[in-house]
Amino acid sequence: MAESDTNPYTLYWEAMSGAMVVEILLDEIGVDYERHAVDMAAGEHRTEHFLALNPTGQVPALRLPEGKTIGESATIALVLGERHPSSFVPLPGEADRPDFLRWLIYMAASPYMTFVQFNHPDRFLDNHEAYGALIENARIRLLTQFSALEAAISGAPYFLPRGPTSLDFYLYMLTEFSDDRQGLLRKRPKLAALHDAISSRDSVGRIRPRHG
Numbered sequence: 001m002a003e004s005d006t007n008p009y010t011l012y013w014e015a016m017s018g019a020m021v022v023e024i025l026l027d028e029i030g031v032d033y034e035r036h037a038v039d040m041a042a043g044e045h046r047t048e049h050f051l052a053l054n055p056t057g058q059v060p061a062l063r064l065p066e067g068k069t070i071g072e073s074a075t076i077a078l079v080l081g082e083r084h085p086s087s088f089v090p091l092p093g094e095a096d097r098p099d100f101l102r103w104l105i106y107m108a109a110s111p112y113m114t115f116v117q118f119n120h121p122d123r124f125l126d127n128h129e130a131y132g133a134l135i136e137n138a139r140i141r142l143l144t145q146f147s148a149l150e151a152a153i154s155g156a157p158y159f160l161p162r163g164p165t166s167l168d169f170y171l172y173m174l175t176e177f178s179d180d181r182q183g184l185l186r187k188r189p190k191l192a193a194l195h196d197a198i199s200s201r202d203s204v205g206r207i208r209p210r211h212g
């Protein structure tokens, strides 16, 4: 994390949030950035100041060097891929770009959002008595969604045959969100190999501990 760059990226961040994949990608491509912790428990994400930066009131959000702030984890991964071309994000015209986009959007739209249902049933229903059923439904849907991802992994140990990409960083993060990681990995050997490979990267060694 750079503190002194004159024009760095700023990552609006919370522990164990979707900011993890953005941090890993920033570290992997080797760009300077600052981290700004958003105190969600204190409602900082609902303040006028933060909503002016990201009207959805969510993290991750990334302030670009020119001053604009963007949200949405998948969008941030794509924008960083365009601005800092690397093997981590297939560029338009590359053969595996359609698969890359398909599964990146799936991860952000499906399992990530099912984790929100699992951890924050209050955002879906006012009826406290139904929270247990909503959490159980999320638990079952997560298993199905992870199985779909297991079936889609086409490389070894990485998601795509080309080698490590942001899909691997994203899927590593989703696996880390699980409260039954070992159970998840035991039944999904391709995911387990991917998770092992990403866990041992230097970037992850630096970043994962920050998330508790």
Ligand SMILES: N[C@@H](CCC(=O)N[C@@H](CS)C(=O)NCC(=O)O)C(=O)O
Pocket: 014, 016, 017, 018, 045, 057, 058, 059, 060, 071, 072, 073, 074, 108, 112, 116
């Ligand atoms: N679609 C968004 C979802 C981001 C999201 O749900 N972030 C959570 C933290 S993991 C958040 O900020 N929640 C606060 C809220 O929704 O009020 C993305 O992919 O970045």
